[in-house]
Amino acid sequence: MTDATTAGTAAVKTGRPSLDLHVIGPIVALLALILIGALMNPNFLSYGNVTNVLARSAFIGIIAVGMTFVITAGGLDLSVGSMAAFIAGLMIIVMNALVPTLGTGWPTILAGMAAALAIGFAAGLFNGLLITQARIEAFIVTLGSMGIFRSLVTWLADGGTLSLNFSVREVYRPVYYDGIFGIAWPIIVFLAIAALGEIVMRHTAFGRHCAAIGSNEQVARYSAVHVDRARLAGYVLLGVLVGVATIMYVPRLGSASSSTGVLWELEAIAAVIIGGTVLKGGFGRVWGTVIGVLILNLIENILNLTDLVSPYLNGAIQGVIIILAVVLQRQKKATR
Amino acid sequence: MQPAPQTTARTATSAAHAPILALAGVSRSFGPVQVLFDVDFDLYPGEVHALIGENGAGKSTMMKILSGYLEPTTGEVMLDGAPVSFTSSEDAEDRGVVLIHQEFNLADQLSVEQNIFLGRELKRGLFLDHKAMRATTNELLARLETKTPAWATVSKISVPEKQMVEIAKALSREARVLIMDEPTAVLTRNEAEILFRQIERLKAQGTAILYTSHKLDEVARIADRVTVLRDGRHVLTAPASELSEDAMAEAMVGRELSNLFPDKADANAAETVLVLKDFSVPGIVENANFELRRGEILGFAGLVGSGRTELMEGLIGIRPATGEIRVNGKARQIRSVDDARKAGIAYLTEDRKERGLLLNQGMRPNLTLLALQKFSRILIDRDAEEKALDRSIREFDIRAPSREIKVANLSGGNQQKLLLAKTMLAEPEIVIIDEPTRGIDIGTKQQIYQFVRRLADEGRSVIIISSEMAEVIGLATRVAVMRTGRIAGTLKGGDINEDAIVRLAMGLEKKAEGND
Amino acid sequence: MGVRNAFKALAVMSMIALPMSAAAQDKATIGVSIPAATHGWAGGMNYHAQAAVNRLEEVYPQLDFVLATASDPGKQVSDIEDMMATRNIDALVVLPFESDPLTGPVKRVAEAGKWVTVVDRGLSEEGIEDLYVAGDNPGFGRVAGEYFRQRMPDGGKIVVLRGIPTTIDNERVEAFQKALEGSGIEILGMEHGNWNRDDAFTVMQDFLSKYPEINAVWASDDDMAVGVLEAINQAGRTDEMWVLGGAGMKEMIKRVMDGDKMIPVNVTYPPAMIASAIEMTALKFVSNAPVSGRFIIGSVLITPENAESYYFPDSPF
Structure with missing residues (x-):
């Protein structure tokens, strides 16, 4: 770990003398937001608020880590929000159905979690196979599966809301609301996945292959990279991570409906791009994505905590900040 | 010494013979790196002027300054004797100075005609005047003696055809100065001949032509004057008639070039490492049979499009192929580059920018991509990678301004060396090198030939595919010649010469065989 | 008298209307266009619409229903145009996604001489619809x-x-x-x-x-x-x-x-208002009951005392 860090700084020193805005841009934006928030409202840095924001970020954050790999490899997945709703719906149905046999305790919940991961795996495989084997554009495939998953959950819920068995929910609830050492479980899971993701991206052959495929698929193919296999793995990984996010989401409100996870895909993609990953692929960084997710959630939090602008304009403020964050990075690139 | 008085003489005799485009004391830096040092240069109407130098000598930068893509850091660009500062390449084009890039600037999904008139479409009222554009395009294409139809989509036409379209586009702009960056690098002999005829015609019309090439025989033939750049400095400008090819090469390299090719070694006695039997790549290569011995350099010659590259791509599993592959006597199924790597076969592509290297990444990830499994158990060992990079930089003499530089910013020669290093990191027993020196200066060429020789001496077997006949003849102990998807014949030892290769490649030998 | 009671009265009326009109009437097609179930209330509304259609189709074989759900106003306009062009509807029950974009298309339906029932969200122009049923x-x-x-x-x-x-x-x-x-x-x-x-x-x-x-x-x-x-x-x-x-x-x-x-x-803001609207529209074709006009279903405070009469355990909402 120490070795890697020293090597990193050494490289920066020999490479570029000035601080690279491309690298520190998102961090600066995040710090600025934190400063603004702290000045605006004394409760902003309170334990409760910080926990709230981090825990809320977890769902999109976990998904965005997976999305970073898919985008780095030159792909895209628009279906993750619908997929999350679909997995949440099925997971609730599975757990409710298991109550008579397994009871209302942990066996049922563990079975539900396993189901969520399995469904996520299958959904990712579905997207990935259509993209790599049937050779259909990722945009089209996932646009299609976005509609499919969304309709399926509406159908499963009969247009309404699927609710988890009350007793099961009471047992499951701490998975979102409790934690250890005062850190909520969603935060722990999110940070663990982000750390793992960063290692996989930077220090494993899979991460290297994703970047190679994203920057030039032909070169990757001629360099003995199994292009289709790596791509497929990316979508499957993302599907499984959507499953993980759902496992953390269901205990929060204990329900799923057709409005669950709406626009999560765009938030996840925005977070990835704000974090400095290149939309057309070839370069990705997971830590940047984490910062991107935090930026998005902090904006919302600050707007709620203060009365600066009309709530009608919340979307506009978010939009401006997303564009600004990316413009800052691009400018540096153009002068290179 | 010679050119200076000549220049004055010319200026003195007639105003028509004043330089149309010139540089006076031009320097250019990119950040801390200076690439041009106080260069003087002039170009006259109706002359063909060759600009030569090694890769990284500053030719591209100089051409870009002349054509408005870059501004000089210091010094002046002069157009028609007056200082000018082009605001953009469009501005330069409007004033009659057009640069034709080595990587073409064509919109792939548009037709030839649409490309030629891109941004300057002819109109009648509010609507496009298709008739007039089609007529002009046909006329231009006819002048260039190309058979490409005006309606063809650019992505569907061949590389030389694209070159012709670029030239047609420049002609349609009524260029007074045509700057061409290695126009013949991608052309066959015939196509190059057509280009030369066209250049003669343009010259007769008074167009000034500046072009770069690594093919010195070509320069000697068509250039009126030659300017040599070395390490960003102007070395000499002289009439082509006064410079021998050797003199040009020496001026470029700055040292005497002894024998370009290393000595050959005989590998006839060694055991066979690779056998291909009835090997076909559907639609392209038919029933190829050949074998390769340990320590041998086998050449593959033939015209562009004769199926040499496709045969090798079939062998390494990039293209679907049928037939038998035996490596060291054992039959192998090769369905992917990974299979080929495991069988000890590596292929260096002819297209290093699109298939060989990740241009937007650094040297380290490029170097280890093919042999990445050697550097990773679960995690990649970055220290080992750095050490491998050190070793490769030393072994292959890769010259980079910094270790972190993006590969796109390396010169062609250094890219090719890096590609060689990357391939050798996989420790292949059999190395297939497609066009080992395309677009590379003569000094680096010599180095690469030495590397190839060393590979063979180490006991590896090498296949060299090249369109440069001299290269195949100079390196290989046997030469297979391909023609329209078949191996037309194999030449050995003393039988290897240009005439024999051309006969096989053109199908002349076949006729002779059929006669007896 | 309380809108809920009005609704009950109508239901009773429709029951009475049934025997005397079942055989006498010609066939009629009623188009129902509503927003898709994108949130809980809309889900309930969809449920009640579907339930009303099923019930009425069973009771009145001479009635045909075309039910379309739209995810956006544009889709809803297309749905209505399709109903006019291909199903030749005699009446339209519409819960407009948004008032402005739907006003024109619904007006054209009315101008073609069809019966129009508007539910919940009013149109931008007054006097287009024959029947208006809305929450308050x-x-x-x-x-x-x-x-x-x-x-x-x-x-x-x-x-x-x-x-x-x-x-x-x-x-x-x-x-x-x-x-x-x-x-x-x-x-x-x-x-x-x-x-x-x-x-x-x-x-x-x-x-x-x-x-x-x-x-x-x-x-x-x-x-x-x-x-x-x-x-x-x-x-x-x-x-x-x-x-x-x-x-x-x-x-x-x-x-x-x-x-x-x-x-x-x-x-209350009952999603069942769509069912009332469909039933009242159906009455127009199976009986001579006067059904046109405006019906505003008022919002009522539900307290522990009266809650039981508002509890529908089978509804998704």
């Missing part, structure tokens, strides 16, 4: 406001969650604010929770961080109330405040019935 949005806000007033005679501090920014939401909130005027009740903050559980959860979390003292919450919708309750639960401030949702989600009605301290009452 200002009433919805007013009833809630009056309850706050009665419950907090000495004033208090409350927060408000609003729906998706629309006319409906504006009418409700304006009436609510008007009802509170001069009561000494202070609205600390209002944010949009978009009639969505997750958004409401987030907004309420931030309200809780921002305001140390909150006496009550007007969640203005039962889906949002679910998120709000969870956020209050998490903050451990359940003893400090109570929550008023709205629209009569079955789980919430159940809690009112059970006397839950945090959910003392609810306010």
Whole structure:
């Protein structure tokens, strides 16, 4: 770990003398937001608020880590929000159905979690196979599966809301609301996945292959990279991570409906791009994505905590900040 | 010494013979790196002027300054004797100075005609005047003696055809100065001949032509004057008639070039490492049979499009192929580059920018991509990678301004060396090198030939595919010649010469065989 | 007389109408165009529409129904045009996604001589429809406001969650604010929770961080109330405040019935209004009952005493 860090700084020193805005841009934006928030409202840095924001970020954050790999490899997945709703719906149905046999305790919940991961795996495989084997554009495939998953959950819920068995929910609830050492479980899971993701991206052959495929698929193919296999793995990984996010989401409100996870895909993609990953692929960084997710959630939090602008304009403020964050990075690139 | 008085003489005799485009004391830096040092240069109407130098000598930068893509850091660009500062390449084009890039600037999904008139479409009222554009395009294409139809989509036409379209586009702009960056690098002999005829015609019309090439025989033939750049400095400008090819090469390299090719070694006695039997790549290569011995350099010659590259791509599993592959006597199924790597076969592509290297990444990830499994158990060992990079930089003499530089910013020669290093990191027993020196200066060429020789001496077997006949003849102990998807014949030892290769490649030998 | 009773009366009328008209009438096709089930209330509305169509088709074999759900106004316009062009409908029951874009297309249906029933959201131009059935949005806000007033005679501090920014939401909130005027009740903050559980959860979390003292919450919708309750639960401030949702989600009605301290009452905005509208339109074709005019289904306060009559355990909402 120490070795890697020293090597990193050494490289920066020999490479570029000035601080690279491309690298520190998102961090600066995040710090600025934190400063603004702290000045605006004394409760902003309170334990409760910080926990709230981090825990809320977890769902999109976990998904965005997976999305970073898919985008780095030159792909895209628009279906993750619908997929999350679909997995949440099925997971609730599975757990409710298991109550008579397994009871209302942990066996049922563990079975539900396993189901969520399995469904996520299958959904990712579905997207990935259509993209790599049937050779259909990722945009089209996932646009299609976005509609499919969304309709399926509406159908499963009969247009309404699927609710988890009350007793099961009471047992499951701490998975979102409790934690250890005062850190909520969603935060722990999110940070663990982000750390793992960063290692996989930077220090494993899979991460290297994703970047190679994203920057030039032909070169990757001629360099003995199994292009289709790596791509497929990316979508499957993302599907499984959507499953993980759902496992953390269901205990929060204990329900799923057709409005669950709406626009999560765009938030996840925005977070990835704000974090400095290149939309057309070839370069990705997971830590940047984490910062991107935090930026998005902090904006919302600050707007709620203060009365600066009309709530009608919340979307506009978010939009401006997303564009600004990316413009800052691009400018540096153009002068290179 | 010679050119200076000549220049004055010319200026003195007639105003028509004043330089149309010139540089006076031009320097250019990119950040801390200076690439041009106080260069003087002039170009006259109706002359063909060759600009030569090694890769990284500053030719591209100089051409870009002349054509408005870059501004000089210091010094002046002069157009028609007056200082000018082009605001953009469009501005330069409007004033009659057009640069034709080595990587073409064509919109792939548009037709030839649409490309030629891109941004300057002819109109009648509010609507496009298709008739007039089609007529002009046909006329231009006819002048260039190309058979490409005006309606063809650019992505569907061949590389030389694209070159012709670029030239047609420049002609349609009524260029007074045509700057061409290695126009013949991608052309066959015939196509190059057509280009030369066209250049003669343009010259007769008074167009000034500046072009770069690594093919010195070509320069000697068509250039009126030659300017040599070395390490960003102007070395000499002289009439082509006064410079021998050797003199040009020496001026470029700055040292005497002894024998370009290393000595050959005989590998006839060694055991066979690779056998291909009835090997076909559907639609392209038919029933190829050949074998390769340990320590041998086998050449593959033939015209562009004769199926040499496709045969090798079939062998390494990039293209679907049928037939038998035996490596060291054992039959192998090769369905992917990974299979080929495991069988000890590596292929260096002819297209290093699109298939060989990740241009937007650094040297380290490029170097280890093919042999990445050697550097990773679960995690990649970055220290080992750095050490491998050190070793490769030393072994292959890769010259980079910094270790972190993006590969796109390396010169062609250094890219090719890096590609060689990357391939050798996989420790292949059999190395297939497609066009080992395309677009590379003569000094680096010599180095690469030495590397190839060393590979063979180490006991590896090498296949060299090249369109440069001299290269195949100079390196290989046997030469297979391909023609329209078949191996037309194999030449050995003393039988290897240009005439024999051309006969096989053109199908002349076949006729002779059929006669007896 | 109370709209619920009017609805019951109509149902009874339709029962009476059945035997005497079943054989006599010609075949008729009724088109029903409604927004898709994108949130709880709409889900309930879809359920009631489907249930009404099934019931009526069984009772009146001579009636044919075409039910289309649209996910956006453009899709809804296409649906209506398709119904006119390919199904040759005799009547249209429409719950417009938005008023403005649907006014023109619905007007053309009326001009073609078809019967038009508009539900819930009015069109931008008056006099197009033959029958108008709607909930009472200002009433919805007013009833809630009056309850706050009665419950907090000495004033208090409350927060408000609003729906998706629309006319409906504006009418409700304006009436609510008007009802509170001069009561000494202070609205600390209002944010949009978009009639969505997750958004409401987030907004309420931030309200809780921002305001140390909150006496009550007007969640203005039962889906949002679910998120709000969870956020209050998490903050451990359940003893400090109570929550008023709205629209009569079955789980919430159940809690009112059970006397839950945090959910003392609810306010109706019945998704079943679509069923009334379909049934009244059907009556036009199977009987001679006069059905045209305007029917506003008022919002009623649901208390533990009357909750049972508003509890539909089979509805998805």
